[in-house]
Amino acid sequence: MTVADSLHRNWQRFTPLQRISRFGFYLFAVAALVVSLRTIDVIPEFLYDAPDQMVDLVRRMWPPDLSYIGPTIKGLIETLHIATLGTIIAIVMALPFGLLAARNVTPSPPLNLFAKFVFVTSRSINSLVWALLFVAVFGPGPLAGTLAIAFRSIGFTGKLFAEALEESGRGSIEALTASGASRFATLLWGYWPQVRPAFWSIALFRWDINIRESAVLGIVGAGGVGVVLDTALNLLYWDQVAVVLIAIFAVVILAEIVVTVVRSRIL
Amino acid sequence: MTDQPSPVPRVAFAPNWTARIGWLLLLLYVGYAGSQLGFSAERFSGGLEHGHRFLVRMFPPNFGRWELIAGGILESLQIAVIATFFGILLSLPVGLLAARNLTPAWISWPARGFIALCRSFHPIIVAILFVKAIGFGALAGVMALIVASIGFISKLFAEAIEEISLKQVEAVRATGAGFLGTLIMGVQPQVLPRFIGFATYQLDSNLRNSTMVGIVGGGGIGAALFTAYQRFDFDVVLAILIIIVSLIMIAEIVSGWARRVFQ
Numbered sequence: 402m403t404v405a406d407s408l409h410r411n412w413q414r415f416t417p418l419q420r421i422s423r424f425g426f427y428l429f430a431v432a433a434l435v436v437s438l439r440t441i442d443v444i445p446e447f448l449y450d451a452p453d454q455m456v457d458l459v460r461r462m463w464p465p466d467l468s469y470i471g472p473t474i475k476g477l478i479e480t481l482h483i484a485t486l487g488t489i490i491a492i493v494m495a496l497p498f499g500l501l502a503a504r505n506v507t508p509s510p511p512l513n514l515f516a517k518f519v520f521v522t523s524r525s526i527n528s529l530v531w532a533l534l535f536v537a538v539f540g541p542g543p544l545a546g547t548l549a550i551a552f553r554s555i556g557f558t559g560k561l562f563a564e565a566l567e568e569s570g571r572g573s574i575e576a577l578t579a580s581g582a583s584r585f586a587t588l589l590w591g592y593w594p595q596v597r598p599a600f601w602s603i604a605l606f607r608w609d610i611n612i613r614e615s616a617v618l619g620i621v622g623a624g625g626v627g628v629v630l631d632t633a634l635n636l637l638y639w640d641q642v643a644v645v646l647i648a649i650f651a652v653v654i655l656a657e658i659v660v661t662v663v664r665s666r667i668l
Numbered sequence: 669m670t671d672q673p674s675p676v677p678r679v680a681f682a683p684n685w686t687a688r689i690g691w692l693l694l695l696l697y698v699g700y701a702g703s704q705l706g707f708s709a710e711r712f713s714g715g716l717e718h719g720h721r722f723l724v725r726m727f728p729p730n731f732g733r734w735e736l737i738a739g740g741i742l743e744s745l746q747i748a749v750i751a752t753f754f755g756i757l758l759s760l761p762v763g764l765l766a767a768r769n770l771t772p773a774w775i776s777w778p779a780r781g782f783i784a785l786c787r788s789f790h791p792i793i794v795a796i797l798f799v800k801a802i803g804f805g806a807l808a809g810v811m812a813l814i815v816a817s818i819g820f821i822s823k824l825f826a827e828a829i830e831e832i833s834l835k836q837v838e839a840v841r842a843t844g845a846g847f848l849g850t851l852i853m854g855v856q857p858q859v860l861p862r863f864i865g866f867a868t869y870q871l872d873s874n875l876r877n878s879t880m881v882g883i884v885g886g887g888g889i890g891a892a893l894f895t896a897y898q899r900f901d902f903d904v905v906l907a908i909l910i911i912i913v914s915l916i917m918i919a920e921i922v923s924g925w926a927r928r929v930f931q
Contacts (some may be wrong), residue, residue: 404802423927434753442887451802458801482701488777489698522918525913527880529792533897533905539715543705597675617792620884625703640692646793653788 443611447622461639469633469641473648474627476619481652483543483618483625484611487550488558492604495555499562506566506592516559523556528614532623550611550618555650565599566592601667605660616649684928729910730903733892737908738826740882740889747809747878747888752871754810755817761823762818764851770829774865783826786819791877795886809886813874820873824866825859830856864930875919879912 415423501507502516532554535545574591583589619627626645634639686894731737765771766779795812832855840854882890890909896904 418931426926426929427693428811437749440742441746441806441810444803444805446801448807453750453802453803458797468719479705483707486698486705487702490693504852515723519768521917522913524755525876526909527876529880530893530909530912533894534722536895539711540718542709544707544715546705547705614790617790618791630793646789649793650785650788654784663769 418550421633442639456477458639462643463645464640465643466638466640467644469629469638470552470648473626473628473645476629476645477648479543479651480615480619480625480627481612483546483550483617484608488554488604488608490547491554491558491607495559495562498555499559499566500588502559502563503566505571506571506588516563517579520556520560522552523559524550525556526553527577528553528618529621532618532621536622541622542622546615546618546623546625549623550615553614554611556605557610561603562596562600565596565603569595598667602664605664609656609660613653618654718878720862725900725902726906728903729907730901731907733896733904733907736892737889740892741911742906744875744878744882744888744890745804745915747806747881748825748871748874751810751813751817752867752874754820755814755870755874756867759818759821759825763786763822764829766822766826766831766832769832769834770855779822780826783814783819783822786815787823789815789821791816792884795881796884797927799885804885806887809878809881809888812886813877814879816877816924817874819871821866821870825863828859828862829855829864843874861930868926872916872919872923876916878917 433580449521459638498516498519504513507513528549529563531549532545535548535552539545539548562568569592573585573595577587577591615625615627616630619625619629620631622628626649630645630649633639633645672725712886753806762779762783766776768776771779787857794815795808798811799810802811836858837850837854840850845853878888878890878892879893881895882888885891889912893905893908893912896902896908
């Protein structure tokens, strides 16, 4: 009997708790979807002529108005400056918070938590909202856009930088401390060489994201190619919109290529 | 920051001139870009004065229009959930087609191009186009976020599939399973945990963006936020921001829990 029992024992991949929580997850997901689908406010009349409107949109966009390339390029250069400068400012601001958030560099839970709170706040507020706030403070223009990009990026860069710091090995740091190195020297000669590849890869990654983000900030008046796009949109010059969109696409792809090449060079 | 040399082997702490020149060039660029963008000290100090007045008007947050805010938040949630679902649904075939170890190159390259196209435009720009094509309202926001989700999930999904072990796929194939059977029994168990990770991450991301598409007419809380901003009701703006941030924090906790369940 016992032998037969052990022969008939069922093998199960998941524990009951796992199965229940998985089931709960699926139930929750399906319920959320069904409720959303049933209650969302969609105007069906708009949907009927959507294909016509799409065709109309494409026809208005083609051919692109090539004379609009001048202002577009000017806007794009501003966007690139905003993205680059915003990334640099973000990194400068994120470094101290990254040091505060890393548990091995700052062995103080309240300070770690404080830095994490700064990161979460920075990440939770969309760059467009940051831009709105800075437009209200500094007036419309690239200054607001740059600061928006910078403040939005603190959370991302700081969090990843803190994680890189926490992963760095103890060996060289203990050696430096044992030789009587100051705190600053430990950071510079112990931690920095270890986190440098991660640091550059974070910076490049964020720069790539920021180019995309800074291209739309102009819609709320924060400078860059978004202003050019917004002007064309408001005047319903869809052929000019097409030029701006193609230009943004080209720059984004170019930035991605640059990031890939630079990353493989320096890492 | 300006002159952090990096250690060169053998000579202890030797100055690294390439790095120093690099940092100097970076500093020069910052100065140049700053002047190009018209940054100046008086602009900055004037801004601080504005900022003070702005903050004074923001406090205390005004939750008086809570009905409007609740409606907008609800619509943002709906947009995020629906866009994530359909985004995932469409990402599955696209990601599969883009995985170079399962599909031939003549299929995978066009699929990768499509993903790149979806990824390169910010959801707000896509939302503008959809607002023109299908009119104002939540549907435009949903469509825009579906495009964004396809761009993100398909790419990661394709990469996850490319990293799977082909031994299990071969084993399933050896039992005589068809293409679909191979996918379900050989590929799916290997990628499901990571896939849930992407999906919950995308839900977070869609939630963030669904609070924004309203600025260009795509529905959700963004419309209320933008209206309050344009009416200079900064106390309402702050109330909405507090709610958005807490919503996103809750969503992050929930998705962290979901990721643990499927570890």
